[in-house]
Amino acid sequence: MDGTVLVADDDRTIRTVLTQALTRAGCRVHATGSLAQLQRWVEEGRGDLVVTDVMMPDGNGIDMIPAIRKARPDLPVIVISAQNTIVTAIRAAEADAFEYLPKPFDLPDLMGKAGQALSRRARLSDRTPDRAGQAAAPSPVTAAAGVPAEAGAPLGADPALPLIGHAPAMQALFRMVARVLNADLPVLILGEAGVGSTTVARSFHDLSDRRGAALVILTAADAASETLSRMIDKARGGTVLIENPAGFDAGTQARLIGSIEAWENGPDRAQAPRLISTLGPDPQAEVAAGRLRADLYYRLAGVTITVPPLRQRVDDIPALARHLLARVAAQGLPGRTLSDEAMALIRAHPFPGNVRELENLLRRLTLTAAEDEISAAEVREALETDHPAHFNAGRIDAGIMATGGTRPMAAGQPAARTPERAQATDPGTGRLSQSVEAHLRRYFDLHGDSLPPPGLYDRILREVERPLLQIAMDATGGNQLRCADMLGINRNTLRKKLTDLNIEVTRRRKLM
Structure with a gap:
């Protein structure tokens, strides 16, 4: 890899890591914690690639891209940000960033993107000045999301947009939305109940250049023959959001096809509304069962986007929970926070109802909590009320697997312990694997003839991961570099895990 890379980030550690990695790859690197310095380097003609953070002490990295485009139209920009929201991804795409990567980023991934940017710079230089001028225009996303345009403004601050997440599946979703936000293509959004499909669908209107026109929502109840055409006509130049078209009767689906053909x-047709639809996770099954007409499905599925269930992005739960609590507080309910133990319980819950279930749980806890900080006991009681079968069968309490806590067997439950299992009953003796086996055997025994609730693999790993990181950080005196080296993981990975698990880091000198 050859070229000069300009790195701008207010975190000195990230500047050091990127400088070392890029230098080893053969690049020359200039690193700074100031956007003003970055701008001077760009105007002086330095650099073949820019890697910039968004939130900087003297400005906003995305807001600076139009100025970079004006001075150097062929200079690619990679944006990195801890603001893992759909608004950040869309604003980066609108500003014509070469790539957007959420923090903590995967270093090999960033190095791969940097190599692509450097190798394709010649093609980027073919872009016309008009494109750079368009990039300098005010971002419709900034206005639609209520984000101030001045430097340092928080991105994605609108509590009405709970589309946040660092998980790869969510980042892929954000990138796809950013790519097709203003395209004249119908979009079909798939997902389980409660994942937020309608919220994603609304973002296509609220963040697009159609937001000044009407958004019309069609449901099975609204789509009566005498109102269907009138409702679609109302969305002239705007957006029609069709919720679960598989729930429409055959006659309504036929009329909907007729209305779409009439507009097209x-x-x-220049004023035809854009079609955004939501459906369950398996549209082909709906077609095969005769609930959804195939010709309607193919008209709606110009672009298909899948919203992942919450169990597939467990690491997003802490940030999502804090966001939802802030949204509840903005609606006039008491401001609450979650204790570390309460957050651990929430992370361990499978949430079959997805984000909607999480939001309803937090809203209820906001009203019923005795203190400003919601306790683990209050979370446990609420979850036990909602899912008595899981909890009565034997739950993983916060720390039950790690501490070897026991619970009484349910009446009539078979004693599944065998002599082989009894060999490793004392967690304080024998090898680690034997202690873990004893806990797991006990947990499965508590379920009797039933199986544990879904998500067991991730829950067990988290139970082991937290004490491992706590003890390792204590042993290294809070030195994250030494701790990461001892564990054999990337320091950025360690920092993310410490944040997600709410492990407090206190740097101190190790006593010998």
Whole structure:
């Protein structure tokens, strides 16, 4: 890899890591914690690639991209940000960033993107000045999301947009939304109940250049024959959001196809509304079962986007929970926080109802909590009320697997312990694997003839991971570099895990 890379980040550690990695790859690197210095380097003609953070002490990295484009139209920019929201991804795409990567980023991934940017710079230089001028225009996302345009403004601060997440599946979703936000293509959004499909669908209107026109929502109840055409006509130049078209009867689906054809072939097709639809996770099954007409499905599925269930992005739960609590507080309910133990319980819960279930749980806890900080006992009681079968069968309490806590067997539950299992009953003796086996055997025994609730693999790993990181950080005196080296993981990975697990880091000198 050859070229000069300009790195701007207010975190000195990240500047050091990127400088070392890029230098080893053969690049020359200039690193700074100031956007003003970055701008001077760009105007002086330095650099073949820019890697910049978003939130900087003297400005906003995304807001600076138009100025970079004006001075150096062929200079690619990679944006890195801890603001893992859909608004950040869309604003980076609108500003014509070469790539957007959420923090903590995967270093090999960033190095791969940097190599692509450097190798394709010649093609980027073919872009016209008009494109750079368009990039300098005010971002419709900034206005739609209520984000101030001045430097240092928080991105994605609107509590009405709970589309946040660092998980790869969510980042892929954000990138796809950013790519097709203003395209004249119908979009079909798939997902389980409660994942937020409608919220994603609304973002296509609220963050697009159609936001000044009407958004019309069609449901099975609204789509009566005498109102269907009138409702679609109302969305002239705007967006029609069709919620679960598989729930429409056959006659309504036929009329909907007729209305779409009339818009597509009529004299006012330039003002045709954009079609955004939501459906369950398996549209082909809906077609095969006869609930959804195949010709309607293919008209709606110009672009298909899948919203992942919450169990597939467990690491997003802490940030999502804090966001939802802030949204509840903005609606006039008491401001609450979650204790570390309460957050651990929430992370361990499978949430079959996805984000909607999480939001309802937090809203209820906001009203019923005795203190400003919601306790683990209050979370446990609420979850036990909602999912008595899981809890009565034997739950993993916060720390039950790690501490070897026991619970009484349910009445009539078979004693599944065998002589082989009894060999490793004392967690304080024998090898680690024997202690872990004893805990796991006990946990499965508590379920009798039933199986544990879904998500066991991730829950067990988290139970082991937290004490491992706590003890390792204590042994290294809070030195994250030494701790990461001892564990054999990347320091950025360690920092992310410490944040997600709410492990407090106190730097001190190790006593010998």
